[in-house]
Amino acid sequence: MGPVELILLGRTLMKLGEQALPATPAGGERTVVIVMSDVYEHPGTTVGEIADRTGLPQSAVSGAVARLREAGSVLADPDPADRRRQLLRRNPSPTARQREVAAVDIGPAVATALGEPSRLPEVLAALEVLGRHLTPQAASRPRSRR
Template identity: 40%
Template structure:
């Protein structure tokens, strides 16, 4: 496997993940909002500036995404007690529960839809479990 194949595989796995975990009525996020939210999940209590550094987005984009996510009740913001000019960002409990529910959805049907042959779909599930154990 070369880097290009790995990249395509990664993109395909992301597509399968979205198909497996997404359901009608789930929250829709822009790619920028998703990246900001993922950063906040990985780095609770991070500042807007730190999110900007980690995501590579410009400050105005991060600030706008944080404002939209806050308005939707997905994150909370608070002034840094040591430096009131900085804003600290955390996910809400409601968001954490929704992520946990979504992450717990089974992938079997998404894989079966992607791999027409039943035996190959079952093999793909076994290989994905093995890959997760090795890389995660």
């Protein structure tokens, strides 16, 4: 597998994840998940810092943060250095939405994409292995130069 195939696989996995997520009326799950992941990796961060790290427009980050705060997944505290800014952090208590999403079985979405139900156990096992080894933090590790 080359870098292009890896990118295409990543896009496919993102789409499958989105299909497996329980729907919300507002939509925009991908942006919310990206922002939530960034807040969880960088506690005490700001909307502007998230936008810089993720490449998302600041307006999209602000909207996602508002949804996450409303759902209770992200908490905000005033920045002591600049009271106009909010420092964002993970809510240590799981919310109803987090419990709902954690309980979702991805099998049906993967099975539909495969079109070959007999391969589902092998693919789910491979995804478990990838999930254990390729965590969100893995992509941010420094690259070695060849």
